[in-house]
Amino acid sequence: MTLLLPPTEYHARRDRLQALMATRGLDALLLTTDSDIRHVTGFLTRFWESPTRPWFIVVPASGNPVAVIPSIGAHLMGQGWIADIRTWSSPDYEDDGVSLLAAALAETVPPGGAIAAPDHDGTHLRMPLADWARLQALLPDRRFAGDGGTMRIARMVKSEAEIALIRQSCAIAGRAFARVSEIAAEGVPLETVFRRFQALCLEEGADWVPYVAGASAPGGYGDVISPATDVPLARGDVLMLDTGLIRQGYFCDFDRNYSVGQPSAEVARGHATLVEATQAAFDAARPGATAADLFHVMARIVGETDAGRLGHGLGMQLTEPPSLIPADQTVLEPGMVLTLEPAVTLGPGRILVHEENIVIRETGPEWLSPPAPLEIPVI
């Protein structure tokens, strides 16, 4: 179960990483987060919810990765393709895997060589800062460096297997969204709608539902990251539900808007504008276009907003590179999976946000989420 994809998938990922490392002069990659470790190993667990224990994967310049992990994970990691699994009983306040990791790195990286960790936007090092300092002190004759975007580049283009998994998650959310009128109506508190919507996602096949956000407010909402209140839906509200659910370790990330009762002309027009902007970005989403190009296509239609970006990559994480912002010059390639997420401002504190998921193909884009109609659905 831990290895959802065939071993050839992981061998190809190893080879790709090592090719990128070679061009950057990196002797080892040190990975510490769920999605980076899963990219290399296939290790899938919800145990990342516990912050206590650190987990380490070392990808050498050649040969197979080494797992340096708490013993509680040995049984599960042992079901995958990684053969070299080194464990300690964690938590250990004296030495929580640091000397074991240093030994693995010392075997892998020659003196003077470079140990690289992802250090760019959207990343963090998932180990205590004090242990990071201790690790560097144990290896004074190795260099610690950033990964030069190695993981970003390696993960941004998805394999066919990954695209199929994201498509599956999108289809599950699409079926759940199609049933929202079963669970939401005037008078139902928003927090009840959130709960029932998550239950719909599970019923339709989600393994779990890490992300639901949204709002319901008259003629548009104030933000898209708030938890639900206990305020009942009221006639004239726009209800928005945004979900990142997971099936077999891969996310979807898209939303739907609903009008509680007949929409105002302003809301109807706002929704249609969002769908048009999404369609325009879809039409532009061809290999060779940039992430910035898609931003500008949408921004020309929807105007200024506070959202910061109008879409992003998607995969093992709810949001991944690239970002659809003016500064992101990432050139779109076949296999990239993106969200298109335009927003319109209808008035002070009243926005509408729409989101769809697509994959870039040689011949152009394909929808992964079932695209929403121009007319906002009425509940």
Add this chain to the structure above:
Amino acid sequence: MTLLLPPTEYHARRDRLQALMATRGLDALLLTTDSDIRHVTGFLTRFWESPTRPWFIVVPASGNPVAVIPSIGAHLMGQGWIADIRTWSSPDYEDDGVSLLAAALAETVPPGGAIAAPDHDGTHLRMPLADWARLQALLPDRRFAGDGGTMRIARMVKSEAEIALIRQSCAIAGRAFARVSEIAAEGVPLETVFRRFQALCLEEGADWVPYVAGASAPGGYGDVISPATDVPLARGDVLMLDTGLIRQGYFCDFDRNYSVGQPSAEVARGHATLVEATQAAFDAARPGATAADLFHVMARIVGETDAGRLGHGLGMQLTEPPSLIPADQTVLEPGMVLTLEPAVTLGPGRILVHEENIVIRETGPEWLSPPAPLEIPVI
């Protein structure tokens, strides 16, 4: 909605942090993670699921905290008690909040002063390593230091309001566990049981269900962190479900075991041993005892296992300090919330794990989870 607890709660937390900072000579705390930021601000969102944007809170030696956050969070943060909210449009590849944060720190911390970030076990810095280096370069005449356990100590003892919220989450999970026979039976695939169990948790009042793990295997299971397989439950299996669900931002974390059909004598004895060990630790869980004491009380009854620890703290995170391990000499105090989590090994690859949640009071412990009976329930 963002501020679930009254402002006095957050004022008391600020005062407590500043008292701890004073004894350690710290001029500012820099916080970057969901639970640390929420401890200070009350800012509750599921948006942490997106790794793209960094979030910063600066707690000065005196006066009120400053929020340095992406503009997408301004509306929600503005509903809480924090008055000084500084925003930028994130992601920004040139400067993702770093110079804004440096300016806030420069105002707060005199030259030569110490800026502290949590650096101990169970913590990490949630910002890109490259930005962390950039921040330090912008403030060459300030010292960057660990927090000397400030956040650990401040968060380990819960307020009455927090205890009430954890009790509420435990009650929800208790009601869901009591209904497992409605959703699990011989022949039902484990992944279906997982999905339906999460729906039960939502139906009983969970806001979301960040953590479900478990297993179903003949006479005991191999580990407690695996995702579900599609293997149907079979007579003779022990089904274990472990959940960390959230209501209003606070976790429960406990599990239940079920026998599919009548249990073997070995399984029945194993379950009774776990409940006895939990009861013994409960009886010992008085102010003045240590985390290590509780470990030893349980280890004497259950013997050696690979789990690494036999319980831990609980609150805004699924697992928090202290750890019930021999090395943890934390003295129990009224208001600490703990899980008791003994494991027994029945044979190679066959363990049973049991878990309950308690709170330490002046007069002794109280159950937060409804304690399981000696006899393993049969489904």
